[in-house]
Amino acid sequence: MTVPSVAERSASDTDTTPVLAVRDLWKVFGPKAESVVGSTLSRKELKERTGCVAAVRDVSFDVRRGEVFVVMGLSGSGKSTLVRCLTRLIEPTAGEVLLDGEDVRKADDRRLRELRRNRMAMVFQHFGLLPHRCVLDNVAFGLEIRGVAKKERYARAREVVGLVGLTGFENSYPDQLSGGMQQRVGLARALAADPEVLLFDEPFSALDPLIRREMQNEVIRLHHEVGKTMIFITHDLSEALKLGDRILIMRDGELVQVGTPDQVVGAPADDYVRDFVSDIPRSHVLTLRWIMRPPHPDEPLDGPELGPDVVIRDAVHAVLSADRPVRVTDGESVLGVVTSAEILEVIAGGQD
Numbered sequence: 058m059t060v061p062s063v064a065e066r067s068a069s070d071t072d073t074t075p076v077l078a079v080r081d082l083w084k085v086f087g088p089k090a091e092s093v094v095g096s097t098l099s100r101k102e103l104k105e106r107t108g109c110v111a112a113v114r115d116v117s118f119d120v121r122r123g124e125v126f127v128v129m130g131l132s133g134s135g136k137s138t139l140v141r142c143l144t145r146l147i148e149p150t151a152g153e154v155l156l157d158g159e160d161v162r163k164a165d166d167r168r169l170r171e172l173r174r175n176r177m178a179m180v181f182q183h184f185g186l187l188p189h190r191c192v193l194d195n196v197a198f199g200l201e202i203r204g205v206a207k208k209e210r211y212a213r214a215r216e217v218v219g220l221v222g223l224t225g226f227e228n229s230y231p232d233q234l235s236g237g238m239q240q241r242v243g244l245a246r247a248l249a250a251d252p253e254v255l256l257f258d259e260p261f262s263a264l265d266p267l268i269r270r271e272m273q274n275e276v277i278r279l280h281h282e283v284g285k286t287m288i289f290i291t292h293d294l295s296e297a298l299k300l301g302d303r304i305l306i307m308r309d310g311e312l313v314q315v316g317t318p319d320q321v322v323g324a325p326a327d328d329y330v331r332d333f334v335s336d337i338p339r340s341h342v343l344t345l346r347w348i349m350r351p352p353h354p355d356e357p358l359d360g361p362e363l364g365p366d367v368v369i370r371d372a373v374h375a376v377l378s379a380d381r382p383v384r385v386t387d388g389e390s391v392l393g394v395v396t397s398a399e400i401l402e403v404i405a406g407g408q409d
């Protein structure tokens with residue numbers, strides 16, 4: 058079996074079909090779980106009347122090819138259950154999970170193993186490294202159980218060890234490495250199999266804040282480099298905003314909102330989300346698109362030009378130092394203008 062090298066692979070950027078489509082997904086823990094599917098009782102009522110916990114309730118969403126999709130929510134909101142249902146580490150009670158159109162719930166045991174090994178790899182918080190094997194052997198291990206020939210698996214292992222910045226540590230053992238480095242080994246092992254989707258279950262929550270930031274940057278770098286679809290669980294909003302192309306917010310098993318970071322901060326779906334994002338400086342997340350306005354008839358339209366996706370924080374200097382309105386353009390036409398007034402309103406009204 059051949060594993061394409063990093064250089065050979067390219068994400069199919071133009072493909073707009075979702076890599077993963079989740080439809081009406083339920084996971085109910087407890088007796089007669091199936092009978093609870095569809096219930097509109099609150100979590101508390103459900104527990105009292107049926108003894109069941111609906112950890113995931115009627116959740117539907119698509120994950121686009123190549124995006125970083127973050128699942129966020131408070132402890133107990135159902136994030137882990139939801140993501141484990143995608144590979145059936147937890148068996149869903151009802152609904153559909155389609156991976157490239159294939160119904161994962163219909164896969165038999167053999168097919169499911171193939172899917173987990175080759176298509177959707179999970180990176181766990183506790184790295185699951187084999188202590189008696191060195192870095193290279195740990196990374197090659199996933200390929201070994203897939204039956205990849207020795208020469209090929211070690212060539213690939215060296216390649217991904219380099220990719221995660223561990224060149225020089227190939228022969229070290231896990232207990233000789235820091236937590237961040239061990240997490241890189243876990244990441245390399247997941248990447249080695251060249252899966253379509255990488256799933257991260259709160260991978261950095263055990264790391265100290267500095268290492269955690271370093272690993273977040275590492276994920277961003279890797280994402281640019283390998284273009285993989287990534288599904289990332291976190292309960293940390295700033296991590297979600299930093300990493301996510303889109304964020305799914307859960308509460309009590311239900312999906313509350315799916316949106317880009319600026320949509321979640323700029324247009325929270327309800328008070329729960331509004332509360333969540335209330336400490337985030339809006340100017341760090343919102344873009345000029347959110348504050349531009351149509352020009353007044355008497356306004357000069359020969360000021361500096363900026364794109365609509367420029368984050369407000371990055372435009373402050375240009376707008377405040379301009380002696381005329383800044384034009385927000387898509388390269389061809391003027392979409393709106395931004396002046397000091399709009400910038401100052403965000404900064405004064407937000408939590409800056």
Ligand SMILES: Nc1ncnc2c1ncn2[C@@H]1O[C@H](COP(=O)(O)OP(=O)(O)OP(=O)(O)O)[C@@H](O)[C@H]1O
Pocket residue numbers: 086087110111112130131132133134135136137138139292
């Ligand atoms: N095996 C189980 N049996 C019964 N209830 C469960 C089981 N696993 C999870 N739950 C319940 O399902 C709900 C969702 O749990 P889950 O672990 O998915 O949440 P989470 O958002 O990932 O939380 P955390 O961030 O604390 O991991 C919780 O109320 C939890 O107690």
